[in-house]
Amino acid sequence: MxxxxxxxxxxxxxxxxxxxxxxxxxxxxxxxxxxxxxxxxxxxxxxxxxxxxxxxxxxxxxxxTQVVALGGKGDFVVKAPKVAEAAEKAVQIVPAAINLEEESEESEERTALAPSPRQVEKAMKLKRSAAKDKDTKKEIHQRRVQLAEENCLARAIYFEARSESELGQVAVAKVILNRVKDPEYPKTICGVVYQGSGRRNSCQFSFACDGLPDDVKSAASWSQAKRLAKKVIAGDAKVAALTTATNYHADYVKPKWAKSMKRLVKIGRHIFYEDS
Structure with missing residues (x-):
């Protein structure tokens, strides 16, 4: 059993x-x-x-079976279809707050609106050129005005006092400049010299409306008149007694207006006054 x-x-x-x-x-x-x-x-x-x-x-x-997701492991690698497919696809990680298309458009727009360095340089050159041209035109205008003022004053010295001494010629020029500063008269030298010249014998300086041609016949006297005109305009010729003088006349005439004015000094054959 x-x-x-x-x-x-x-x-x-x-x-x-x-x-x-x-x-x-x-x-x-x-x-x-x-x-x-x-x-x-x-x-x-x-x-x-x-x-x-x-x-x-x-x-x-x-x-x-051991499945290796990464490639290159020989005979023991078994390629998983889904993993391989996902690996072959390009992955782009984009932050939710950023739109790449809008960012690209804005960037291109900013690039298009921004001037190139060459354009900036060209604009700066044009600006400097325009400023330089403006300054040049201003300087040319000022120079022309200065030459005109010097010419008007020189003509007044020549035709009114060329026979006087240098002090007498400067005295006439000082009267003209004093009038330019006075609000009762024109604001320029030429305006003062040729005030009232539109009518005969109605001007402030007789040579401007006496009907005679203003021809310069003495080169030496004209040269001195121009020199003194520049000197007086520059403030290099000062006569203390004529600081307030606005009128004068030759000693061989007796104008009616002289009675209402204060006499200051006589230089050569000219008597100078100030408004009392």
């Missing part, structure tokens, strides 16, 4: 092992390519009586 029981146990054990091996061979798919080392068979198959009848044996001896 004992020997018979031992024999039965060994028979059942051998049968269980044989069935387990057949189950592994039956469940393996002939088309499967084992790309990695299969895990050892479970001993559970050797205890078939312990498995539920409805249990599936698909989990037993299934080959485990």
């Amino acid at each position: 004992a020997f018979g029981g031992l024999f039965l146990v060994m028979a059942f054990a051998f049968a269980g092992h044989y069935l387990g091996q057949n189950a592994v061979a039956h469940n393996a798919d002939p088309g499967d390519v084992l790309e990695s080392v299969a895990s050892p068979s479970s001993n559970i198959l050797a205890k078939g009586s312990l498995m539920p009848q409805a249990a599936s044996l698909d989990i037993v001896n299934r080959s485990s």
